[in-house]
Amino acid sequence: MKLTSKGRYAVMALVDLARFNNINPVSLRDISLRQGISLDYLEQIFSKLKKKEIVQSVRGNQGGYVLNKKAKEIKLTNIFDAVDEKVKTVQCKKDSKKGCNGKPTKCLTHNLWDELENHINDFFEKKSLEDLVQDNTERRI
């Protein structure tokens, strides 16, 4: 059970972006250099963040990306959702109405995984980008 790089990178990049946000658009090149993430990969990630209206783009020279909402209003859930980093614990419940594995009853552990998903998602819904930025500037003093 692990978080993928795509999700981690998305969060790292947005924290980086949020810190410079109010001054100028931030270019992916800068983020790439500061965070050590492949530029090409960042482009894929930001394309998704843009589609979900988490960031706005400014094209051309001196362009870059800007947050599209207040940092406080961007929750981890939104970020993960944007880049398709979902919490998946079971394969069940996609086809039949209640059952798993095609069987009529739920599998023995179905409720457990549901609980787990909720537990994790709670965490993601509480954390905002602002929390993360603050967490970081505090530490630096």
Add this chain to the structure above:
Amino acid sequence: MKLTSKGRYAVMALVDLARFNNINPVSLRDISLRQGISLDYLEQIFSKLKKKEIVQSVRGNQGGYVLNKKAKEIKLTNIFDAVDEKVKTVQCKKDSKKGCNGKPTKCLTHNLWDELENHINDFFEKKSLEDLVQDNTERRI
């Protein structure tokens, strides 16, 4: 971010086993049939569970597996640990003492992932096999 089948199967199989535990050893063949898990794969999984002393084996005809502890004392953590289903959020912290990515400072989101890991592990430490078995027999009435 998803749970692998190995982890899920281990838990499913143990819940199944726990329900018949006090009568006779339970054969993997039976678990395989009831839970729809490949027998060969189950053997791999139980070999690990045995190494970590979560189950005991009874060889020969009419053999099978038995729990090695009370269901109450087997926590999800123990099961996941046994089958190498770990919660991994970051790659950092393996080499250098404090830093990530070889840099001297922690990455911007390091503490976040640590928090997340703890949050998830809390969940796993609280749930015992007994909880799961009860959860299941209640539902059946």
Add this chain to the structure above:
DNA sequence: TAGATACTTGACTATTTTAGTCGGGTTTAT
């Protein structure tokens, strides 16, 4: 208006992980 910077898009690919399979054992109750 040329050139550089930066976003945009889509296809391609190497690597790793996962979820098994397969083929041989050994042990023990009946």
Add this chain to the structure above:
DNA sequence: ATAAACCCGACTAAAATAGTCAAGTATCTA
């Protein structure tokens, strides 16, 4: 003796991941 079960290690197909690569388009600045 033999069938049921555990035991063990090597192998493999498929999927997902983490990128790379190539060819654009838009915009600012000199």
